[in-house]
Amino acid sequence: MTKIKVVGVIIFSLSILLALLSSQISKHNSANNDFLDIVNAQKAFTQDIAKNIFFIYRYRKTSTNELDKSIKAFIKNMKKKERLIVQEGAINISNKLEDITNVWNKYYLLVQKFRDTKEIVSPYANILLENLVNEIYHINIKLVMEFDELIKLHNIEYENQHHFSKILQYTLFITLVILLIYLFTQLKSIISFMQKFLSTSKNIITNSTIKELKPIIVEDNNKEAQLASKNFNLLVQKINNSIENSSISIEHSYNSLQHVESHIEDLLELIYTMQDDKKIDKELTKKEDALIQSLEELTTSTKKLENLKQDLDSLISIYTLKNK
Amino acid sequence: MSIKEILESLEFFRSLDSEGIELLSSFCTLSTYANEYILHYESEQSQNLEFLISGLARSYKIDKHKNEIFLYYIYENSLLTEIEDFKSSTLNFFSNISIVEDSLVLNIDYQLFKSNFLDKEKLCLELSCEVNTRSQKLQSLINREFIYDSVQKVSMMLSSDLEMFNKLKRHDISLILHIQPATLSRVLNRLKRNKIIDIIHGQIKILDLKALKEIVND
Numbered sequence: 001m002t003k004i005k006v007v008g009v010i011i012f013s014l015s016i017l018l019a020l021l022s023s024q025i026s027k028h029n030s031a032n033n034d035f036l037d038i039v040n041a042q043k044a045f046t047q048d049i050a051k052n053i054f055f056i057y058r059y060r061k062t063s064t065n066e067l068d069k070s071i072k073a074f075i076k077n078m079k080k081k082e083r084l085i086v087q088e089g090a091i092n093i094s095n096k097l098e099d100i101t102n103v104w105n106k107y108y109l110l111v112q113k114f115r116d117t118k119e120i121v122s123p124y125a126n127i128l129l130e131n132l133v134n135e136i137y138h139i140n141i142k143l144v145m146e147f148d149e150l151i152k153l154h155n156i157e158y159e160n161q162h163h164f165s166k167i168l169q170y171t172l173f174i175t176l177v178i179l180l181i182y183l184f185t186q187l188k189s190i191i192s193f194m195q196k197f198l199s200t201s202k203n204i205i206t207n208s209t210i211k212e213l214k215p216i217i218v219e220d221n222n223k224e225a226q227l228a229s230k231n232f233n234l235l236v237q238k239i240n241n242s243i244e245n246s247s248i249s250i251e252h253s254y255n256s257l258q259h260v261e262s263h264i265e266d267l268l269e270l271i272y273t274m275q276d277d278k279k280i281d282k283e284l285t286k287k288e289d290a291l292i293q294s295l296e297e298l299t300t301s302t303k304k305l306e307n308l309k310q311d312l313d314s315l316i317s318i319y320t321l322k323n324k
Numbered sequence: 325m326s327i328k329e330i331l332e333s334l335e336f337f338r339s340l341d342s343e344g345i346e347l348l349s350s351f352c353t354l355s356t357y358a359n360e361y362i363l364h365y366e367s368e369q370s371q372n373l374e375f376l377i378s379g380l381a382r383s384y385k386i387d388k389h390k391n392e393i394f395l396y397y398i399y400e401n402s403l404l405t406e407i408e409d410f411k412s413s414t415l416n417f418f419s420n421i422s423i424v425e426d427s428l429v430l431n432i433d434y435q436l437f438k439s440n441f442l443d444k445e446k447l448c449l450e451l452s453c454e455v456n457t458r459s460q461k462l463q464s465l466i467n468r469e470f471i472y473d474s475v476q477k478v479s480m481m482l483s484s485d486l487e488m489f490n491k492l493k494r495h496d497i498s499l500i501l502h503i504q505p506a507t508l509s510r511v512l513n514r515l516k517r518n519k520i521i522d523i524i525h526g527q528i529k530i531l532d533l534k535a536l537k538e539i540v541n542d
Contacts, residue, residue: 288514292473292507292510292511292514295506295510296503296507300504310389
């Protein structure tokens, strides 16, 4: 029973630990996903900016509203990302972010130049514009590549940081499963004992007689189950002994009554010889009647005791109980 | 004898006119039973009211040790069935009834008897008398079992039913009186020595009936 209690406490503690660890890992996963979402969004925004540049270059009269929106969204996202990176606290990622910021600044400067130059209508301005678009195209590719590297670095960092947590999580889970299997094997023997105990007790209660009272036989090594079965068997043995003792007492009473009967018969013979054949002594006759009645009652009692003994004999168990 | 003639000869139905006898005979049957036949078992239910026309029956119960507990004899021209509840349409047997001598039994459909006679307040007095007779037998049983000692039991049977006493074996008498055969023998010796009875070839002859009754009432 002590083992089961200790294992129960360990299982409870491990379950709480596992739940806390899982919650922590889940939080980290969520933060990781948020970071990846932001980086992917940044990539998408640079693409959008490049796409708008190409469109505006092709169709000069097109509004720059969409381009402005994409630039604003990129800058807003950039701030969120910086906050997440600070939380991560990884140096190589911070460096990479700095690189991205530098590339972005170049990119943004070119975009601003494009905006200014596109308003000027001259052959030289057209040549400048073409060069700018070409440059924007290359820097955009560089920016996307930088983002991909950032994602790669982040994933490596994430894997390094959570490797220990994962191993700990698996270890806790396997330990918990092993402990549960052990607990089940221990409980199985207790449940088996309880079932035997209930079945035997039920038999004793429901049977009208206590004939063939069987002891509980416990095969497992559980100390508590063995102690309980020993106590129960002792009780069963006491019941059988008490019935056996009652039977012996009745037999003694039965023999004693036979002795008394024999003495009364002698007394009756004495009264017969005392009585005169010619005279009837009323007092002696009354005494004779009383003796006849006493003999009758003694004989009846003897027969009743005999019947009672038969009843008790039929109740006595034929099983010899063994102390374990 | 026909059923009608039997009914007319019975004291129980004396108050009925010919029309009543005719009606009653329409739902009556006769049965004959041999000695030792068990007519009814304890707690059995019956739809018939039964009269012992001739012969002898006895009422008894069985205890848990299979011992027979004699209650009383049922003589001819008396009701065999017991009526526990006048409102009920079925009849229950309190004890086992067995035939002691070859008997003729009149069976009356109780439901028809009840609706045609008892419910019309006919034969109610006669039935009450029968119930009263049964009650007296039970009183006698209480005296025999709880009040009288062995000498009084034997004296009572000798004074009230000497014919039956001489007819039965000593073992059967001891069973009826619930005493040991040895006790019966002792009592008879005591009565013989006191010159109250005489035993000639196993048959009892009462010499002093007054003394015998005095023992019973003592």
